[in-house]
Amino acid sequence: MVEQSEQYLLTAYRETGNLQLLGRLYEPYMPLVYGLCFKYYKDEAKSEDAVMQIFESLVAKLRVHEVSNFKSWLYTLARNHCLMDLRTESRVSTVDIEEHLVESDRLLHQQYEEPITEERLALMESCLEELNEEQQRCIRLFYLEQKCYKDVAAITGYDLNKVKSYIQNGKRNLKICMERKQE
Amino acid sequence: MNNNYLIIRIQRYLNGELSREEMYELEREALDDPLLQDAIDGYRLQQRVSHRQLSLLQQRLADRITQQTKERHAFYFGWQRLGVAATACVLMVLVLVLLWMRNHPDPQRGEKEVQVELAVPQAVGIQALPITGMAFDAEPAQGWKAFNAYLAEHMGNELPKGEVLLAFTIDEQGRPAAIRDTEGAVAELLAEAKRLLDNGPTWKGNTGKIKLIFR
Structure with missing residues (x-):
């Protein structure tokens, strides 16, 4: 439903250039985009400006590009905007670029969902064994026992931020491992 | 997905107001949604979710959108003014x-007028007229028209205006001889007239008298 109306707004804006339409499309995402910008800039005023600058680049780009998945496209655009801006300021702050790059790749893989078979479960189990201990513990607690980060941290005694990155990296490694073994 | 609801969830998540299941749910969503993940990271860094700030941003967006119509008008007037x-x-x-043309007549047009004058025989600057009667029977062997053309072609430059009356005899070869001035012409013109006759075409008849008019 949301995606359908987004698709409608995208097409209508591309044809007419009416900013009202683009505003309706962008507004729901502004809080998220602001949060994302703050993550990179760590500055409220700059992040607010960036939210508007990103809107301006939408104004131009969406007249030309045909976008099928607005949310992931917007994510990439917004993140690149912040990173490029920081790079031109040559004030490279503590942004772990590699981690973020992998995160955006994930969106591409998200498109297809394969059915879960016995074979895949066994494959996953064998891949889980290959993860390092921290990642394995966190992944099991999070995905299999459905504990929140806080609980995982409490059970394992790891720092909350560590838990988060163990899960993110563990999930990534798991995916890579499974793709490798399937081939 | 309602994003307003989502932002409240993020706020409550960061404040520790969500139940364990709700926390898990949001964390799970964020793992599959990098935009959400980055937003949560950002708000955690900011240590708060300011709804006032977010509604100010919405206001900015709304202002930007209404600006479009104004801008269009501004552009319209801009183009109109440029046109004027x-x-x-x-x-x-x-x-x-136009003013310049009135004060400076076209030099090309002047040249053309000169060319028109040149095309008219009077404009050559010299003309020979036969004086007949008494015993004067001479005429140019090729006719007066050809003689005048010869004069026009060979006359010298920068001669004063005036007339010369010349009487002469014609020898066996048809050349004018014994050329004399009958009226007392300007020496310069006389010399030129004699030169033209001496070097000119042949004549028919015995004696001749002509008037050369230098204009």
Whole structure:
């Protein structure tokens, strides 16, 4: 439903250039985009400006590009905007670029969902064994026992931020491992 | 997905107001949604979710959108003004060119007038007229027209205006001889007239008298 109306707004804006339409499309995402910008800039005023600058680049780009998945496209655009801006300021702050790059790749893989078979479960189990201990513990607690980060941290005694990155990296490694073994 | 609801969830998540299941749910969503993940990271860094700030941002967006219509008007008037200015410039240039043309007659047109005068025989600057009667029976062997053309072609430059009356005899070869001035002409013109006759075409008849008019 949301995606359908987004698709409608995208097409209508591309044809007419009416900013009202683009505003309706962008507004729901502004809080998220602001949060994302703050993550990179760590500055409220700059992040607010960036939210508007990103809107301006939408104004131009969406007249030309045909976008099928607005949310992931917007994510990439917004993140690149912040990173490029920081790079031109040559004030490279503590942004772990590699981690973020992998995160955006994930969106591409998200498109297809394969059915879960016995074979895949066994494959996953064998891949889980290959993860390092921290990642394995966190992944099991999070995905299999459905504990929140806080609980995982409490059970394992790891720092909350560590838990988060163990899960993110563990999930990534798991995916890579499974793709490798399937081939 | 309702994003307003989502932002409240993020706020409550960061404040520790969500149940374990709700926390898990949001964390799970964020793992599959990098935009959400980055937003949560950002708000955690900011240590708060400011709804006032977010509604100010919405206001900015709304202002930006209404600006479009104003901008269009501004552009419209801008183009109109430019058009008026351009027309004024063209008109001014035209007026200047017209004024200039009135004060400076086209030099090419002057040249043309000179050419028209040259085309008329009187314009050559010299003309020979036969004086008949008494015993004067001479005429140019090729006719007066050819003689006048010869004179026009060979006359010297920068001669004063005036007339020369010449009487002469014609020898066996048809050349004018014993050329004499009958009226007391200007020496310069006389010399030129004699030169022209001496070097000129042949004549028929015995004696001749002609008037050369230098204009």
